[in-house]
Amino acid sequence: MKIVVTGGLGFIGSHTVVELQEKGFEVVVVDDCSNSDEKVLDGIEAITGKRPLFEKLDLKERQRVEDFFSRHADVAGVIHFAASKAVGESVDKPLLYYENNIGSLVYVLKELCKQRRASFIFSSSCTVYGQGDEMPITEEAPIKEAESPYGNTKQIGEEIIRDTCNVNPGLNAIALRYFNPMGAHPSAQIGELPVGVPQNLVPFITQTGIGMREQLSVFGDDYPTPDGTCIRDYIYVVDLAKAHVVALERLLASKNRENYEVFNVGTGTGSSVLEAIQSFERVSGKKLNYKIVARRPGDITTAYADTTRANEVLGWKAKYTLDQAMKSAWEWEQKIRG
Known part of the structure; x- marks a missing residue:
């Protein structure tokens, strides 16, 4: 079966391509390389022994998206990662984020709606919950007003997919709301490659550890948590990648109970x-x-997942510990700085 992975050269996308290829899927990677590198294909090939088909494509260009899907009319499913994802940048450049994250989603869905049957996996985020009222956060938790244009594009994206599924019975979709991805493939052939200053904690930790950054700032130690610092659910990227494959297989086998489903993907531990x-x-x-500094505006105190639905309905469970994931991140950092 042919699967299109948009944003397939990115951090989570590339790990998902590996898992798909190791399951025997034929993968077509679509990426505009605005926040990724074609060299990632070398890493994927080194791990799996197979180089996926790659098309450099900006999904904001509607005609090119139409042309792509006319050439790949036999696509069985799409896993959609392609999106701009820096929270701070989205505040400074909201129109860029709305155009890129929403426009590309609409154009891909329009093409899938032309098919008799299509499977679609959406890369969503726990940001849709904001500061949850209760921990752990279940899929029934209320969706809070987004803290950033980035977070809002995930909320709007989910609404667009739900509304589209409501009127297109042949379109089956799953939105995966994931918590804090981290780590690298155990082969150290692919991993997180942040452009500029990292937005996420773990690459900032490893870059400080290797001497690339002088010091790590810890934003606040006066939160109402056991040690005063913010709590997150850190999930190993390979576990997360496997969740996408399991979700896709659920749709391809018509095991979904509704044509639009939502699952939290995390470890369940903060x-x-x-x-x-x-x-x-x-x-x-x-x-x-590291140094304790003042709180950062917009940071929520605590967020970790209730993974019951993913465990029981999807049949997926995170297997790796924080230490195992951190070790892979450190090995990757040493390799790319070596």
């Missing part, structure tokens, strides 16, 4: 910023240079 730092120190044997 870890604080200081616990993440301690994990790095354990697996690397290095002391990390």
Whole structure:
């Protein structure tokens, strides 16, 4: 079966391409390389022994999207990662985020609606919950007003998919709301490659550990948590990639109960910023240079997933510990700086 992975050269996308190829799927990667590198294809090939078909394509160009799907009319499913994803940048450039994240989604869905049957996996986010009222966060938790244009594009994206599924019975979709992806493939052939200053905690930790950054700032130690720092649900990227494949297989086998479903993807365990730092120190044997600074505007206190639905309905469960995921991130950092 041929599967299109948009944004397939990105962090989560590339790991998902690996898992798809190892399951025997034929993969077509679509990426505009605005926040990724074609060299990632080398890493995918080194792991799987097969180089996926790649098309450099900006999904904002509607005619080119139409042309692509006319040439790949035999596509069985699409996993849609392609999106701009920096929260801070989205605040500064909201129109760029709405055009890119919403426009590309609409154009892909329009093509899938032309097919008699289509399967679609959407890369969503726990940002749709904001600061949850209760922990752990279930899929029934209320959707809060987004803190950023980026978060809003995930909310709007889910609404667009739901509304489209309502009037297109041949379109079957699953939105995966994931928590905090981290780590790298155990082969150290692919991993997280942030452009510029990292937006996520773990690459900032590893870059500080290797000496690329002088110091890590911990934003606030006066939150109402056991050690005063924010708590997040850190999920290993390979576990997350496998969840996409399981979700896709659910749709392809017509096992879905509704034609639009939502699942949380996390570990179900919250870890604080200081616990993440301690994990790095354990697996690397290095002391990390960090400093407590003032809180950062917009940061929520605590977010971790209730994964019951994913475990029981989807048949997926995270297997890797924080230390195992952190060790893979550190090995990747050492390789790319070596």
